[in-house]
Amino acid sequence: MESPVEIVQHTAGGAIGVSWLMIAFPLLGAAILLVLGRKTDRWGHLLGVAMSLASFVVAVLAFFELLGLSAEQRRQAVHLYEFIPGMADMGLLIDPLSISFALLITGVGSLIHIYSIGYMSHDPDRRRFFSYLNLFVAAMLLLVLADNYVGLFIGWEGVGLASYLLIGFWQFKPSAAVAAKKAFVVNRVGDFGLLVGMFIMWSATGTFAFAELSEKAGGLSQPMVTAIGLLLLLGACGKSAQLPLQSWLLDAMEGPTPVSALIHAATMVTAGVYLVVRSGAFFFPEGSPQALAVAIVGAATLLAGAIIGCAKDDIKKGLAGSTMSQIGYMMLGAGLGPAGYAFAIGHLITHGFFKADMFLGAGSVMHGMNDEVDMRKYGALRKYMPITFVTFIIGYLAIIGFPLLSGYFTKDGIIETAVEHNQVLGWLAVVGAGITGFYMSRMIFMTFFGEKRWAEDAHPHESPTVMTVPLIVLSIGSIFLGGYLILSNRLMLWLAPAVGRPEELPTFHFASTPGLATLALVAVGAAYAWMKYGRAEVPAVQPRGSFLTTFARRDLYGDALNESLFMRPGQWLTRIAVFFDNRGIDGVVNGLAAGIGGTSGRLRRIQTGFARTYALSILIGAALLTGALLLVGNI
């Protein structure tokens, strides 16, 4: 196994030297749009797009500069300034891993910015939307580019904030406000894990910097590393909607669709995978219990997400379930050590493309259908939205792993590596792929095929060019990117300086046992979906469904579980605390206050308003003073 190379301090200028501009551009954009407010309403969205594109340009330049360096030189640290004296410096780490993320974030991010010009064109708050999007891009870039955990954490919280603001963007809808709050609260749990992990990290090693940790982490005791790893995993679960912190992602679809595409599919929710892969060399050594935990969480979530996806009639929630499931695959890959990292990141990148493609496609459908999200009210849309249909189909084929498309290579890579490492988890992933085939086909059939089941006032039409061009670009990526990255191990070799790689490079088998089994199961799933939703008529009202369907519709009772395990005991705790506060503490305080008030009321009567009474009080006072002095003097 080859370890990551050492991080070198960047001295030359160039694009890497000014890589902080990647973060600065969108941050500036967000600041301008938020500070100047309504004055920027007319051109705010253009500024937002320009800032995102500028950031993309810097990322591309830095990427090519990095390509020009030898493999040993490909981890460049750029020191920016002293942040917390004696604790953390602010600096960026430009290496193959971070620049891959930067390209994905700024590239897909820019496309989604452009798409949003059209999608949000009727919204009076479009400018605010773009300011939040810019804020998100800046925070996400800080998350992946920071060369230490403190910077990472700031970005981590920044994307959480942007996500909160964007889920609740239409805050006049109570459901959106509640969903935003839920996302925030659930993420608190994960962030708590990340923070405590960082605390332990600091007390054990005295540093947060990746460069120093790669030296010092080796000296830590096994239980210490496991503790840090598990806590970081908790953080990753929160951000990436993995079991048991998955419940917020489905509700997060209340946000505008471009947000679902960018934040809740392509980028932010993959931050957990980034965290695990980035920390892999320090805290997730291959074969360690915490790495196994990562893989188990991934496998469990990929099944759970797929099952949820099967029962959703809301097109966005269906896609959200699928996102959970696909991130589960990535987590599974990330839990397998350097052998799986390249496939996990590869799947992350291709997923960024095809899932964004499908989310934006769903947005395009909603745009044409008066914001209807219920797939039972769709049907036969392929004739009315040809571009959306074709691009959506490409995304669909990619996600189910249709041979030679992007998803085929990356997902198959994960499955095969998993089977090699752990038979049980590997075959669970195969089953998950079969379910994926079913629920994604169900979505396609319900939306684009069959009979029209539209609402009466629906007039579906193709979306404007500004929305379809990003769809086309994303679908091209969904076709070719996977093969390009995986065949001849391009991505693995590229990432090796940052995350290491196995000694022996894998070769991609087109006809391995798990691969063929996957294809067969996918075909079965798709066929079953055809029988139920393509050939048969789709009822306009949701049928009752079996026990299993209800189970899936209710998100596997995740909310019910949270409610009974945490919310109700929490409420009881609150009630008890309130009771003691009212009766105990407040009782004393209020009693005291009432006592003083009463005294005041009684004493007030002394103030009669008569000068004679006042004079008398002076006289008595004088007598007392004299008496007291004489008394004190004579003691």
Next chain:
Amino acid sequence: MNDIMQAPTIEYGTLAPMLLVFGAAVLGVLVEAFAPRYLRKVMQVPLTLVSLGGAFALVLVQVIMRGAPTEAVAMGAVAVDGPALFIWGVILVLSFVCVLLVNDEGHFVASAAAVPGSADEEEAEAAGSGHTEIYPLLLFAVGGMMLFPAAHDLLTMFVGLEVMSLPLYLMCGLARRRRLLSQEASMKYFLLGAFSSAFFLYGTAMLYGYAGTVSLPGINKALAGGALLDPLLLIGFAMLGVGLLFKIGAAPFQAWKPDVYQGAPTPITALMASGTLVAAMGAVLRVFWVGLGNLDWNWRPVMWAVAALTMIVGAVLAITQTDIKRMLAYSSIAHAGFLLIGVMATFDKSQQNAGSLSAILFYLLVYSFTTVGAFAIVTMVRDPGGEAGHLSRWAGLGKRSPVLAGVFAFFLLAFAGIPLTSGFFGKYAVFAAALASGSESGDSLGGWMTGLVVLGVVASAVAAFFYVRVIVLMFFSEPAADGPSIAEPSMGTVAVIAVAALVTVGVGLFPQPMLDVAHQAAANLFIR
């Protein structure tokens, strides 16, 4: 009689600030006597402002050029030492600011002699005449305020007390609205003031009987050698105390304060609440630290009780007040109690004494400015019949006039001593000095001092309740439909509020420069 009558030596340069104020006051009387009515105000206002400003400049010149004198001047009658100069400076700025308030139309009656509600009153009102005598009266009062804390013997102090008080009695009765209340206040203040002055004079006589002198250092010297338990001394001392404590409004001599503060025209209330308190505290310090410095083992326990009672009465009674001016009066009583804690913070070493003295001076400065600002705002909130005194009228003010209510809320927070306002540092300095003096003595006194400071903190908490209650009333209640109007403020009022707010914020954020000034003023203590 072989002595030839010698002309007394007067150090005119040292006394120049005070003499300038008195001179301007005399000039003002002449203006009243000889200038035609329509010219009087035009002449009085600049005369008053220039003399007060000039006196302040003279104080500065004196401090910068020569520093504080170390000997009493005017044949040992007046001590223009560091604390006195500091107090003069504060009083001059405060009175300058109060003149700007006095200057506003509508506070003072057109003809004080006319019976309220009579035809005479209407006539005078219609003629638009006003009492310009207020300006020389105010100058005399200010002159008295300067002499009072700087007096080096008890007789001069008495003269200062009366020169200060007599014009104030008069000015209290000159309110344009609610004249009966105003006249009643004036009458009460006069009667009770005369009563307490009599105590003061009686005490002076007793002490003369004991020491054979009225000079403060002379009395102290007599104490050093004489019997400390002489009833003459103790009774005289108690009587003197009554006169002084009456002026600062310490319990049980506080009863006049709410009635007078409420009845007096608000600009005069502002002057009394700030200038009079500063002057009287200066006098208290001088008498207790210089004149009776060697007797502190006797007066400390009594002062303890007075301070405790004052804080409790001020804070507790303020809670049930419904009139804003009365509430501020009780708040002033509570603050007098806090200041008395500082008066008790004496040490054996003069350097540490200078520390507590500077704390008191600092407290006086910050409290008095905030007070003037608060009363200035009270003048602006008006009903058809005059100022809207009742607290219920202030409900929802934050919605009608957010800036005004915000500034007022800020002043209230400063009174409460919330950090980042000047009030916090004032209270902190005084309490810290008191704790230090208690722990220095190391015996039971330490515990008593700590107890007093704890009581002070508790009283502050109680006081915070009624300050915050007003804030809640202003910002979290619905405004009344027929709520008070906010008077369009004159330049003068705006300037007053701005200066007060600036001092409150500025000293709250950067207390060090002002602490340094107070420390320098207190460095050499009083002339003994």
